[in-house]
Amino acid sequence: MAYSQKVLDHYNNPRNVGSLDKSDPNVGTGMVGAPECGDVMKLQVKVNPQTGIIEDAKFKTFGCGSAIASSSLATEMLKGKTVEEALAIKNTELVNELSLPPVKVHCSILAEDAIKAAIADYKRKQAAREAVVAQAQ
Amino acid sequence: MEQPPCWQCNKKYTGLFCAHCNALQCPVDDYYSVFGMERKLSLDVQALQAKFYELSRLLHPDRFTRRSPLERQYSLEASSLLNKGYRVLRNPVQRAEYVLKKEGFDIGEQGTKDVPPELLEEVFELNMALEELKMGDQQARGAVEEARQRFAAMRDEIDRELEQLFQQWDEKHERATLQQIRGLLNRRRYIHNLVTEVENVATLSN
Numbered sequence: 110m111a112y113s114q115k116v117l118d119h120y121n122n123p124r125n126v127g128s129l130d131k132s133d134p135n136v137g138t139g140m141v142g143a144p145e146c147g148d149v150m151k152l153q154v155k156v157n158p159q160t161g162i163i164e165d166a167k168f169k170t171f172g173c174g175s176a177i178a179s180s181s182l183a184t185e186m187l188k189g190k191t192v193e194e195a196l197a198i199k200n201t202e203l204v205n206e207l208s209l210p211p212v213k214v215h216c217s218i219l220a221e222d223a224i225k226a227a228i229a230d231y232k233r234k235q236a237a238r239e240a241v242v243a244q245a246q
Numbered sequence: 247m248e249q250p251p252c253w254q255c256n257k258k259y260t261g262l263f264c265a266h267c268n269a270l271q272c273p274v275d276d277y278y279s280v281f282g283m284e285r286k287l288s289l290d291v292q293a294l295q296a297k298f299y300e301l302s303r304l305l306h307p308d309r310f311t312r313r314s315p316l317e318r319q320y321s322l323e324a325s326s327l328l329n330k331g332y333r334v335l336r337n338p339v340q341r342a343e344y345v346l347k348k349e350g351f352d353i354g355e356q357g358t359k360d361v362p363p364e365l366l367e368e369v370f371e372l373n374m375a376l377e378e379l380k381m382g383d384q385q386a387r388g389a390v391e392e393a394r395q396r397f398a399a400m401r402d403e404i405d406r407e408l409e410q411l412f413q414q415w416d417e418k419h420e421r422a423t424l425q426q427i428r429g430l431l432n433r434r435r436y437i438h439n440l441v442t443e444v445e446n447v448a449t450l451s452n
Contacts, residue, residue, distance in 0.1 A: 140366045147439040171373040
């Protein structure tokens with residue numbers, strides 16, 4: 110089975126590969142994996158706390174071409190979105206954009222899980238910080 | 247499970263051959279039943295091998311060349327079932343997967359939630375080190391070897407846990423035990439793939 114042009118493009122020229130500072134309170138990190146294929150995916154977002162807009166997104170994925178393409182595309186889609194808009198991203202958007210075949214749909218689900226995990230981590234950090242601020246007052 | 251009566255003499259029997267007329271019967275599509283064993287997860291592999299040799303002789307199609315076409319067919323089917331069954335049952339992981347399937351578990355797709363986050367961190371770090379090693383960074387070798395040992399130890403630990411759960415299921419036949427086994431098998435597959443991958447990379451970059 111051949112990969113679609115778009116998958117190949119993202120696979121050969123992945124966007125936004127790298128990492129952001131995990132300890133930055135404005136950075137949320139999502140780490141997910143799929144036991145059946147051994148894939149592991151790390152996706153990070155950097156949010157402007159004033160506007161709630163995602164200013165940067167990075168990923169690093171070890172896995173098949175579709176998993177790499179799904180997470181690469183996800184980081185592209187994330188930039189400029191608000192946190193709430195990002196949570197609304199569905200794996201079906203990735204499937205359609207990349208023309209993923211049914212056997213590779215789970216790669217897009219993994220990417221959606223990674224987005225949700227990264228944002229959950231960001232929210233957790235923000236809540237923790239607010240709690241500290243509230244305590245200090 | 248109740249066996250139908252012998253196809254040749256129509257009498258009741260148990261096993262692969264009719265106790266009355268010695269005709270070979272249509273084999274039941276179940277590895278344990280071909281071996282004439284109860285469905286148990288703990289199993290003596292040496293006894294299994296002895297049984298395999300014994301039955302291989304008894305069921306060999308060469309012994310049935312002068313029998314009826316039906317028996318020739320059954321001997322082919324039984325022999326093939328026996329061979330497949332031996333391959334699966336002698337391996338604890340494949341054996342457990344087989345039993346799970348027979349007990350109605352879907353062992354294919356699994357969600358991401360079965361992988362604990364701290365394990366994912368380790369897997370990620372290992373993959374980073376592997377990538378560096380692939381790109382020729384010999385300094386990564388130490389980290390890779392360390393990780394290989396850690397993951398191999400995890401796999402051994404899982405194997406020990408599995409062994410205990412096998413016994414537990416054999417004694418009590420509780421579904422919850424099978425559920426636990428299924429979770430452990432998933433983790434094991436994940437870790438096993440990693441160990442194999444590490445070994446491949448380590449050999450290639452030697």
